[in-house]
Amino acid sequence: MSSLLSKLTVGTIGITCKTFLNIGYCSSVTVFGLENLVNALNSKERDARRGVITLSNHISTLDDPVTWGILPTHYFFNTRTTRWVLGASDMMFTNPVLSTFFRNGQVIETFRGAGIFQPAVDFAIDKLNEGAWIHLFGEGKVNQPNVDKHESNILPHKLLRFKWGVGRIVMEAVKPPVIIPMWLSGFDKLMPEDRPSPYKFFPRRGANLSITFGKPIDDDNVKATLKRYKSSLPYRHNKPQFSTPDEKLAKSTKEGWLSEAVVEPEDPPVSLTEETDRTRSKLTGLLQQYVEALGQEVNKRT
Template identity: 35%
Template sequence: MRRPRTMEWAARSNHMGGIPRKMLVAAVAAFARAVANILNTTTVYNSETLIRLVQSRPPGVPLLTVSNHMSTLDDPVMWGFKGFPTADPKLVRWVLAAEDICFKNSVLSYLFRLGKCIPITRGAGVYQEHMNEALDRLSDGAWLHTFPEGKVYQESAPIRRLKWGTASLIARAPVTPIVLPIVHHGFQEVMPENYLLGRRPPFPLWNKNIKIIVGDPIEFDLPKLRETAVSMSKHLSPSSSGWPKTTPCGLDEPAQKCLYSSISEQIRTVMENLRSFGKSIPFLKS
C-alpha cells in the first residue's frame, strides 16, 4: 500500500514562524464564512456549547467532536457560522482526513498539513501509524474532529454503523476527551456528489439551507465499558489480523473489539437522536 505524503514538519505550529498556517487559516475561514453565511443560509442549534468548549474548556482536557459526513465541504464550512472563532490558528481543529483525497500529491499534502489535517488510510485499521499522531494531539489537550461514518453519505437516512477509529481514540487517550456530537443537514445540496455527469460541481452551490445541530457532551463510563467488554469477549477468539495482543489497559484483541463496538454504538445512538431531533425543528438563528 502506498504511504501517504506525511509531511509532519508542515503540521508543526512553529513551521516558518507559523506564518504559512496563519495565512491559510485566514483564507479558509473567509471561504467558509462566505459559503455558510453569504452564499447560503446557515442556522445552528446549541452553538454556544461548541463555542464554549472550543474556547474555554479545562486546561489539558482534549475535545473530540464527531459528526455525520454529507459532503467534501463539511469541513471547513461547518465551522463558518456567525460567531465561531474560525480565524485563530490555535483554536482551529485538527481533523482526520482521507489520504487518498487530501494527500494525493505534495502540494495538497503541504496545504492540508498546514490546515491541521492528519492523513488516515481508509481500511488500514484503528492501529495504523497516524492514529498515534491523533492520540498525540489529544494528549496535548487539543481539539480533534472526526467523521466516524468513514465516508461521505448524502442520503437522508439513519446514521450508519460507525467505524471503530474514533472509539479507539476515546478508549486509548491518556486523558479522556470531551466528546461532543454534531449532526448537520444541507451540505449535500451545497456540494452534491452527483451533479454533472456524476461529478461534483466545480464550486459550492448557493441559495441552500444548512442546519447544524450541536448536542451535549457524551458521558462514557470507560471502566464499566471495559469490564463489560472483557465479559462479552471471553468466548471469542483472536483473528490474528494485526491487532496488538493487549493494550496498555490489558485488553486482548476480542475485548478491544467489543469495547470499540460498544463505544461506537453509544455515539451512533446519540447522533441518530440528534438527527431525528433536527428534522423536527425549524431553521434557527445561530
C-alpha cells in the same frame, strides 16, 4: 515557520468559509447549540490536557471546512480553537502542493483500508492527549442517502456504521475527552454527489444549511461500556496482565481514564484481543447512537 504557515492557512480558510456563509449564496444558515462547542473549547480543563472531540454525520465534501465558518473570526488564528481532522490520502494528498496545503490546514493524512492502528489514528490520539480539538466523521466517507427515488425508506438520520477508529481514539485518551455530537443538514443540497463533471465540483446556490451541536456526552455512559472491558482483563495477583502489542491501550488502561473503571474480572476470562475488539465496537456504536439521536431531534424540528 511551519506553525506560522499553519495559522495563516487555517485563518485564511476560516475567513473564506465565513465569507461564503455570509454573502447570501445559501438561502439560510442556522446554527443551534454553538455554546456547547464554545464552552468546551474555552474550558480551563483543557489546560490540564483534556481534549475535545466533535463527531458528526458526513453529507458533502464541503462539510469541512465550511461548517467552521460559523465560529468567531479570532478562533481561526489560534490552534487551541481550531480543529484537527482526519482526511483521506487518496483525496487530499495526491500531489506535493495539495499535501502541503492540507497538512498546514491541520488535516491528518489517513489511508483508507490501513486499519485503526495506522499513524493517522496514533497522531490524533497524541493531539487529543495534548488537549487539542479533534473532529471526526465517524462514517469515514460522504454519505448521501437517496431519499428521493427508490430508497425512500432510508431515514435521513440513519448513518453508515462508524469506523472503529472512533472507539480507539476515545479508549486511548489519557483523560476523558469532551465528546460533542453534531448534526449537519443541507450540505448535501449544496454539493450533491450525483452531478456530472464539472458541475459536481461547484457549490449549488440556494441551499438551506443547518448546523447543530448537541450537549457533551455524559462520561458515565462511556465509562459503563469501558467498565465491561476492564472486567474482562486477565488479572494475576490483582494486577492487570497485558499480552497485546497495543502498548498505548495497555498504558491507558493502567494510567488513563480507563483505570477508573477497574472491577473484578469475570471467570473464565475472555481473550483480551477479542474483548478489546468487542468493547471498541460497542463504544463506537454508543457514540453513533448519540449522533443519530441528535439527527432525529433535528429532523423533528424541521
